[in-house]
Amino acid sequence: MVDRLLGRREDGTHREPAARRESADADATLAPRDAVWARVQLARNVKRPHTLELVGLMTDEFIELHGDRLFGDDPAIVGGFARLGERRVVVIGQQKGAETEENIRRNFGMPHPEGYRKAMRLMELAERFRLPVVTFVDVPGAHPGPESEERGIAEAIARSIGLMTRLRTPIVAVITGEGGSGGALAIAVGDVVIALENAVYSVISPEGCASILWRTPDQAATAAVAMRMTAGDQLALGVVDLVVDEPHDGAQADPAEAARRLRSAIVGQLGTLERQPIDSLVEARYRRYRQLGAYTVVSQPAPPAPERPGLGERLRVFLGSGRGALGQLPGRTDEPPAREDV
Amino acid sequence: MPIKLPSFRQRRDAYPPDLWTKCQSCEEMLFNRQLDKVRRVCPSCGHHFRLPVAARLELLLDPGTFEEHDVGLESLDPLGFVDQKPYPERLAAAQAATGLRDAAVWGFGRLHGRVVAICVMDFGFMGGSMGSVVGEKVARAAEGALEARVPLIIVSASGGARMQEGTLALMQLAKTIAAIERLRAEGVPFISILTDPTTGGVFASFAALGDVNIAEPNALIGFAGARVTAGTIAAELPPGFQRSEFLFEHGFLDRVVHRAELRGEVAALLGYLVPATFEEPSAEPIAIPAFRPLSFLSALADRVMPEVEPEAPAPNGPPVANGPAADGAATRPDTVGGDGSGRRSARRDGPGERSGLTDRDGAPDGASSTDGAEPMNAAPAAQVQDAEPARVAASPEEGARHG
Numbered sequence: 001m002v003d004r005l006l007g008r009r010e011d012g013t014h015r016e017p018a019a020r021r022e023s024a025d026a027d028a029t030l031a032p033r034d035a036v037w038a039r040v041q042l043a044r045n046v047k048r049p050h051t052l053e054l055v056g057l058m059t060d061e062f063i064e065l066h067g068d069r070l071f072g073d074d075p076a077i078v079g080g081f082a083r084l085g086e087r088r089v090v091v092i093g094q095q096k097g098a099e100t101e102e103n104i105r106r107n108f109g110m111p112h113p114e115g116y117r118k119a120m121r122l123m124e125l126a127e128r129f130r131l132p133v134v135t136f137v138d139v140p141g142a143h144p145g146p147e148s149e150e151r152g153i154a155e156a157i158a159r160s161i162g163l164m165t166r167l168r169t170p171i172v173a174v175i176t177g178e179g180g181s182g183g184a185l186a187i188a189v190g191d192v193v194i195a196l197e198n199a200v201y202s203v204i205s206p207e208g209c210a211s212i213l214w215r216t217p218d219q220a221a222t223a224a225v226a227m228r229m230t231a232g233d234q235l236a237l238g239v240v241d242l243v244v245d246e247p248h249d250g251a252q253a254d255p256a257e258a259a260r261r262l263r264s265a266i267v268g269q270l271g272t273l274e275r276q277p278i279d280s281l282v283e284a285r286y287r288r289y290r291q292l293g294a295y296t297v298v299s300q301p302a303p304p305a306p307e308r309p310g311l312g313e314r315l316r317v318f319l320g321s322g323r324g325a326l327g328q329l330p331g332r333t334d335e336p337p338a339r340e341d342v
Numbered sequence: 343m344p345i346k347l348p349s350f351r352q353r354r355d356a357y358p359p360d361l362w363t364k365c366q367s368c369e370e371m372l373f374n375r376q377l378d379k380v381r382r383v384c385p386s387c388g389h390h391f392r393l394p395v396a397a398r399l400e401l402l403l404d405p406g407t408f409e410e411h412d413v414g415l416e417s418l419d420p421l422g423f424v425d426q427k428p429y430p431e432r433l434a435a436a437q438a439a440t441g442l443r444d445a446a447v448w449g450f451g452r453l454h455g456r457v458v459a460i461c462v463m464d465f466g467f468m469g470g471s472m473g474s475v476v477g478e479k480v481a482r483a484a485e486g487a488l489e490a491r492v493p494l495i496i497v498s499a500s501g502g503a504r505m506q507e508g509t510l511a512l513m514q515l516a517k518t519i520a521a522i523e524r525l526r527a528e529g530v531p532f533i534s535i536l537t538d539p540t541t542g543g544v545f546a547s548f549a550a551l552g553d554v555n556i557a558e559p560n561a562l563i564g565f566a567g568a569r570v571t572a573g574t575i576a577a578e579l580p581p582g583f584q585r586s587e588f589l590f591e592h593g594f595l596d597r598v599v600h601r602a603e604l605r606g607e608v609a610a611l612l613g614y615l616v617p618a619t620f621e622e623p624s625a626e627p628i629a630i631p632a633f634r635p636l637s638f639l640s641a642l643a644d645r646v647m648p649e650v651e652p653e654a655p656a657p658n659g660p661p662v663a664n665g666p667a668a669d670g671a672a673t674r675p676d677t678v679g680g681d682g683s684g685r686r687s688a689r690r691d692g693p694g695e696r697s698g699l700t701d702r703d704g705a706p707d708g709a710s711s712t713d714g715a716e717p718m719n720a721a722p723a724a725q726v727q728d729a730e731p732a733r734v735a736a737s738p739e740e741g742a743r744h745g
């Protein structure tokens with residue numbers, strides 16, 4: 001299966017330019033598990049340009065706006081007005097810190113509910129003033145602490161996703177680093193979703209996945225392979241529409257060049273989106289998400305319901321209950337086994 | 343068969359599991375048949391056991407009115423996912439254990455006679471996790487409710503998104519929310535019922551977005567699991583954290599409702615949450631004893647219609663209205679044409695019919711909002727009624743008993 005994944009990943013690379021292929025060749029010398037894990041590490045690299053650095057490098061002007069008007073200002077999400085040449089946009093993104101002190105201040109880029117509510121406020125602003133929205137997604141996951149739950153992190157994420165599905169202005173979402181689960185998707189619903197080459201996108205962190213399905217976080221690298229979380233894989237799944245190559249060994253090596261490439265991709269996409277009537281744009285966005293999923297329709301009858309044991313069987317079980325005590329009977333209880341996900 | 347006589351202690355641990363269930367909360371041994379009778383709520387401590395889909399539908403809907411849609415949806419394995427077992431094997435095992443194809447079921451049914459679209463999740467199927475099929479069913483339930491303009495009820499019981507489907511499972515959050523947002527825009531009500539447990543990606547999507555959010559007592563409801571919190575920020579979780587009552591206290595639930603009262607509460611709420619194109623007639627109860635002659639009902643409908651008409655100009659309203667009202671519930675399917683216009687006119691007729699039935703119940707406020715409202719939804723009930731005409735026809739009486 002590992003071979004198959006490697007095959008797939010290399011299949012995925014053939015549509016990308018030479019620079020990408022070189023790094024894929026470099027990967028090929030590693031075991032596929034290590035190659036994927038190396039990408040996860042790159043996506044998390046603290047030297048990697050984060051939202052404010054990228055915005056600073058690619059825009060001609062940036063005015064940051066603060067606060068959700070409800071509770072406070074979350075430093076883990078930044079946003080404001082920006083200019084790309086003649087084009088004015090609203091940018092929103094998660095912000096990790098470049099060193100420990102800033103990281104603590106910014107909660108390691110893990111937003112609280114007020115962060116997402118600030119993001120929603122800015123999106124509504126964009127809608128009213130007909131500015132396109134560009135989001136930069138780089139988040140391990142939404143902040144999982146008690147105060148986050150108290151203030152309704154799940155509700156904030158759900159509302160933010162909801163707003164983006166119906167926002168009447170073009171949205172380009174860029175996965176720049178870690179796309180961690182609901183905390184990422186909350187600002188990653190777009191008409192076009194772009195990913196940087198070394199970005200990753202997953203439904204749960206590989207550590208979380210490993211600790212649930214493999215019962216140990218040590219299998220994180222295996223889980224990362226199984227979840228197919230690299231940008232190339234996400235492109236193949238249709239979750240991401242476009243992968244932008246990073247310079248050299250990754251964006252951290254030449255942030256200015258990474259920002260330049262990203263800017264041209266964003267501007268190109270905005271140009272296409274802005275030409276579409278807004279109604280058809282919103283409808284196409286609905287369709288984009290509506291069709292994502294892998295299912296089939298089978299016609300044979302549903303699997304038979306597990307039969308309730310008859311009287312004879314019940315008596316046998318009752319009389320033989322001693323055997324159950326010795327562990328020979330399956331211990332069926334009312335509650336199903338441990339949950340699959342958190 | 344040889345019978346080994348076990349020691350007394352061993353036997354205590356080994357009650358036949360299909361006869362007895364041990365309450366996790368108070369450790370009482372409960373006789374299963376008794377437990378089923380009380381909707382699987384522990385009679386000594388009130389612990390709400392998880393309900394499988396069939397029991398949940400039976401709890402909420404009028405008997406025999408549920409008609410499942412999209413039975414055949416089955417998940418693929420888009421990632422070729424293998425952990426300790428391949429994903430298809432896990433799916434097959436879950437299917438064999440539950441008799442379901444995936445962790446959700448949706449369809450139309452009646453609640454106190456009112457047609458609703460309902461989607462129920464089953465925690466027994468891979469932790470109720472949301473993959474492509476669950477997401478698709480929730481989205482189709484929402485779209486079905488929108489098309490038929492009937493209220494949507496979703497009963498959540500899920501650990502979150504299904505990891506085995508990777509980001510495609512994550513995308514179901516966007517898919518389901520997008521469909522729910524359309525309901526909101528069109529004024530079609532959505533009641534979200536959160537049961538134990540509703541966590542992760544399901545709570546962070548449609549489950550949190552009900553026009554009214556209801557939870558069962560002491561259900562685990564939260565975004566991040568305790569292990570994630572402990573692992574990520576090393577924080578201790580306070581006792582009672584992420585339980586229904588905690589969510590209620592912090593303003594994310596409207597009501598925490600005991601299972602025995604759930605059906606009545608939902609019905610009462612639906613009396614207020616009428617889809618935007620349905621005109622709510624005057625709430626004035628008219629004191630008429632039950633089971634008036636039919637002729638009187640139609641006369642009454644005539645009397646009531648003019649009051650309603652100003653807010654609801656129904657071009658082909660009153661004359662058609664009298665037919666179904668006079669003939670009673672059983673004939674309603676006939677008046678419900680297949681095409682959209684037929685539906686609309688039948689719907690517009692609602693007020694007349696409704697008043698008649700409300701009067702017949704002779705009950706004020708609460709009951710009229712539930713039972714009385716029933717005929718208004720007659721139109722979209724076509725599918726249900728086709729399947730079970732007799733049962734559906736009987737449903738007003740059923741509703742009356744509950745009222």
